[in-house]
Amino acid sequence: AQTVTQSQPEMSVQEAETVTLSCTYDTSESDYYLFWYKQPPSRQMILVIRQEAYKQQNATENRFSVNFQKAAKSFSLKISDSQLGDAAMYFCAYRGYGNKLVFGAGTILRVKS
Amino acid sequence: DGGITQSPKYLFRKEGQNVTLSCEQNLNHDAMYWYRQDPGQGLRLIYYSQIVNDFQKGDIAEGYSVSREKKESFPLTVTSAQKNPTAFYLCASSIVRESEQYFGPGTRLTVT
Numbered sequence: 001a002q003t004v005t006q007s008q009p010e011m012s013v014q015e016a017e018t019v020t021l022s023c024t025y026d027t028s029e030s031d032y033y034l035f036w037y038k039q040p041p042s043r044q045m046i047l048v049i050r051q052e053a054y055k056q057q058n059a060t061e062n063r064f065s066v067n068f069q070k071a072a073k074s075f076s077l078k079i080s081d082s083q084l085g086d087a088a089m090y091f092c093a094y095r096g097y098g099n100k101l102v103f104g105a106g107t108i109l110r111v112k113s
Numbered sequence: 114d115g116g117i118t119q120s121p122k123y124l125f126r127k128e129g130q131n132v133t134l135s136c137e138q139n140l141n142h143d144a145m146y147w148y149r150q151d152p153g154q155g156l157r158l159i160y161y162s163q164i165v166n167d168f169q170k171g172d173i174a175e176g177y178s179v180s181r182e183k184k185e186s187f188p189l190t191v192t193s194a195q196k197n198p199t200a201f202y203l204c205a206s207s208i209v210r211e212s213e214q215y216f217g218p219g220t221r222l223t224v225t
Contacts, residue, residue: 043201045203099211
């Protein structure tokens with residue numbers, strides 16, 4: 001079974017600085033998708049970014065980018081120019097052949113002004 | 114406005130009572146899902162449905178039941194057989210099972 005591990009329960013970043021959230025996963029599948037979801041205090045889950053495993057190019061969405069290392073099974077999220085609105089719980093998620101989303105335990109990101 | 118509605122936002126029940134959580138979507142999505150979120154854990158799949166009148170168990174289906182009589186609606190019943198029902202419940206939908214999932218605002222259920 002696939003597993004997703006987020007080893008950082010909490011992270012802090014100063015406003016306007018850059019922070020990287022870590023995620024590793026375990027799978028024997030070759031074709032899959034990886035996602036980062038954001039859950040702010042409202043608890044609404046928001047898709048931040050997605051990466052297809054067959055694409056070598058790292059996905060980017062404005063201030064959010066990923067570092068996808070397929071061989072290492074690593075999928076980190078970099079947030080540049082951090083803003084107060086980025087404060088949230090961030091979940092890494094995996095979707096493989098079974099089309100089931102498997103989530104990590106989450107990382108709480110605090111943004112200091 | 115297209116989206117997913119979950120009601121109510123907060124729900125309180127006494128132990129031993131069944132309770133039904135509502136999930137409605139007007140996105141014309143075929144697939145719908147129920148997840149449970151507990152503190153310190155990621156979301157876990159309870160049930161999912163790919164089409165009307167069909168649904169499958171997820172990883173933690175025991176003590177829960179669902180129905181899918183209409184495309185727009187996927188209610189979740191938390192039965193008295195669920196040993197630890199207090200949690201945050203999230204509903205999601207996707208165009209088909211292979212596409213992106215969009216989430217509702219969630220329902221916080223407290224059972225005492």
